[in-house]
Amino acid sequence: MIHLYSDSRCAFSHRVRIVLHEKDMDFKIIDATVNRDDLMQLTPYNETPVLVDDIDKNNKKRDLILLDTNIVSEYIDERFPHPQLMPIEPAEKARMRMALHKLDRELFQHIRFLDANIQSKDPKIKKDIDKIKKQISNSLDEIATVFANNKKMEYFGSNQFTLLDASLLPILWRLNHYEIEVKKTWVNMMKYAEIQFNRPSFLASLTAAERSMKQ
Secondary structure (H helix, E strand, C coil), X not given: CEXXXXXXXXXXXXHHHHXXXXXXXXXXXXXXXXXXXXXXXXXXXXXXXXXXXXXCCCCCCCCEEEECHHHHHHXXXXXXXXXXXXCCCHHHHHHHHHHHHHHHHHCHHHHHHHHHHCCCCCHHHHHHHHHHHHHXXXXXXXXXXXXXXXXXXXXXXXXXXXXXXXXXXXXXXXXXXXXXXXXHHHHHHHHHXXXXXXXXXXXXXXXXXXXXXHC
């Protein structure tokens, strides 16, 4: 069975939880905030998510332990191929990996700092937070343009739900939590988001802490 060490407020963990629920297979979520010692035995980085797959108990092989959100998500997609969340054709798969890499560089690289410091009163940290929020906002401007140019686009860069959607939606869900203003030019992107927020796999992926982020 798949075991996912997940933080209840972590956007990286949220991405993987969406993928797991989209696959509708058996798995167990382990709260890393409660099981921090166990997490530290699995990874030296003290970061979530961490996936453990006890793939061959009978032969007593070691469990497969995976770090990194994209590696974990792709493994789940290949291990449980229905529904398919990445293209099969190599060139299209590479394009999606590049798009995921862009999301990580322009959006997700800032998230751990925000999560750790969003409540800080330190003027220097608050200045850094404001700078990061502006960078995220500018990156979302570019994504919003994609939706503005195709007002009927139901999914992000595809004609079906993919890992790109599972990666973008946790950021859009947290805009209020991070106090990032939703611009008028984002209207089509936010319409997309509201539709996908009602997707069964997304609703099932939310923790109690995450549900409160959008209020």
